[in-house]
Amino acid sequence: AQKVTQAQTEISVVEKEDVTLDCVYETRDTTYYLFWYKQPPSGELVFLIRRNSFDEQNEISGRYSWNFQKSTSSFNFTITASQVVDSAVYFCALSGGHTDKLIFGTGTRLQVFP
């Protein structure tokens, strides 16, 4: 069965701190896809990144970076020099190689204080 675990329910940091959001997944598929979505206070789910299982290269986009490690089944998300606008709920999600259905984690609420 597929499963995504986001063990951190809530994280609070002060602006300019770095913060890492953990995501651990379980799947029996050899091909799968991992995603991160951001849900700001306005409620919509904003796509951040998509990663294929056969591409373990880490990615950096501005202050955001993602560390994909198949050996530990993890796809962690780091925000460098956090800002108040980063305050949101962040969801990690997984889809298998034979279906488009997304399996979500329970989300991590990040609060960045000025």
Next chain:
Amino acid sequence: EAGVTQFPSHSVIEKGQTVTLRCDPISGHDNLYWYRRVMGKEIKFLLHFVKESKQDESGMPNNRFLAERTGGTYSTLKVQPAELEDSGVYFCASSQVRERSFGETQYFGPGTRLLVL
């Protein structure tokens, strides 16, 4: 280009009433998905349309839920009769269809917040 839109943004109804949620996908996206988040829990898949056909409806909780996508454009999700446990946020998402490919990025709408009293 317009994103996924959902209507209404909020709905408060009484137990036993009927509610219909609407989703307009991104233009050109043949895949359309419905998800639901019950308070404090994870976002769960309900069903998947490819154009007007139901590809996967394994997440539909029971026969009080009816989803349609006539003409392969917008979709509606009807709950009849609504129960207290149906309260939550209903998200719609869409993605492109690519031959022999899965894992396409799904773009989500803002959700409909449903409260059943």
